[in-house]
Amino acid sequence: MKIIFFGSTDFSLPILKRIHEVYGVEGVVTSKPKPKGRGLKVELSVIGKWAENTGIKVFTPENPNASDFIKALRDMKPDIFVLSAYGYILSGDLLKVPKLGGVNIHPSLLPKYRGAAPIQRAIMAGEKKTGVTIFFMDEKIDHGKIIMQREIPVEKNDTYGSLSQRLSHLGAEMIIETLKKIESGQYPLIEQNEREMSYAPKIKKEETIINWNEKSEKIYNLIRALNPTPGARTSFRGKELIILEVEIGNKKIEPGISVIEDKKFYVGTGDGSVILMSLKPENRRVMTALDFINGYRVKNGERFGI
Structure with missing residues (x-):
């Protein structure tokens, strides 16, 4: 299975490592390097650095939905996109590139907490449980049909850091199961219940x-x-x-x-x-x-x- 991975944060890294360990990854798309620190040194994301050191081709497009970038990925003939905490919504044209479509690993029990800060928002709200949802992407935010969903408790002393780490490792195991189901052609597709939808916007x-x-x-x-x-x-x-x-x-x-x-x-x-x-x-x-x-x-x- 030829996989292209989209991700930009610490949350994404255990997931990328696990996919590469089991399947191999053809390319990694990550956020464009930004100046950081006192010296404003331009550095790749943690995902980009790991991929580069591992010998995986790294892409850092200004706009992943630009036609020239879509062509570059189409030329790679990928089977599937896997996305985790990338930071951009993929266009319909980009999602048509892989033969099997694109899946997203989202750290909430969708349709609850769609958006950029689901882990933080769940803790702020005092939620007693959360989880990971893997779904086929469409052009809307965290909206597509669900393939797999699992929940875990939010512990009383959980922080954003500790809960994020647990959810990331859960997502890493779930995505392997999901990819195997997709390979076999035997997987459920569950519509999200829009009446239970809530958003988790970026923290201001x-x-x-x-x-x-x-x-x-x-x-x-x-x-x-x-x-x-x-x-x-x-x-x-x-x-x-x-x-x-x-x-x-x-x-x-x-x-x-x-x-x-x-x-x-x-x-x-x-x-x-x-x-x-x-x-x-x-x-x-x-x-x-x-x-x-x-x-x-x-x-x-x-x-x-x-």
């Missing part, structure tokens, strides 16, 4: 700001959903502070106000408090809450908030 910067007037559970879920990136933000003494890990506290404290007791760093919320565990001050390394208390000589009654 203003959504990363902690509102200490919200309930503790909502703040806890926001912080988990944004760890490790982009991080839930607040301010302290006029400087930005990224909160990476908290626990729900049992004290009733005024929203945004600090209380230090028994070496625990409480901050008040709309219905109680959370206990800060790890955080990252502006232009500083990640540190424990206790190191922050000692380093900044935090006092009771100081206020957090932007």
Whole structure:
């Protein structure tokens, strides 16, 4: 089976590796390199770097739906496209190129959480379960017929990082099963129920700001959903502070106000408090809450908030 893989993120990498291990991959399409870091060094995505080091042909089109790029892929005569966290919607003309069509590995229980941030949105919403859906792509966002779907629990302490890793490894095993079914010609095609549809748009910067007037559970879920990136933000003494890990506290404290007791760093919320565990001050390394208390000589009654 001649496979072309589309992907751009850490989530995609275990999936690409597993497909290459079992089937081999003819080509990898990934996002165009962007300047990064202080030196604005232009680097391939993690997917592109791995593919290049493995000897797989790498494509980084500005627009994957451009006619010249479609022709280049058509000339490769692929059997199937496999897409995972690529970042672009493929056009109908591009999806006509592979003989067997194109499948997408999406980390949600479609039709719930269609879009760019399904893992983060599920954690933010306090979902108790999520999963991976593999479906044949059409020109709409995460809309095609489902071939396979599996669910896993969202653990109470799951973060975006931990849940993403679990879903990626689940997707890596599911795609091998799916490709075998497609090869055999024996696979289900299940229509998505549009009445259960919801969207998971990209996280906006203003959504990363902690509102200490919200309930503790909502703040806890926001912080988990944004760890490790982009991080839930607040301010302290006029400087930005990224909160990476908290626990729900049992004290009733005024929203945004600090209380230090028994070496625990409480901050008040709309219905109680959370206990800060790890955080990252502006232009500083990640540190424990206790190191922050000692380093900044935090006092009771100081206020957090932007």
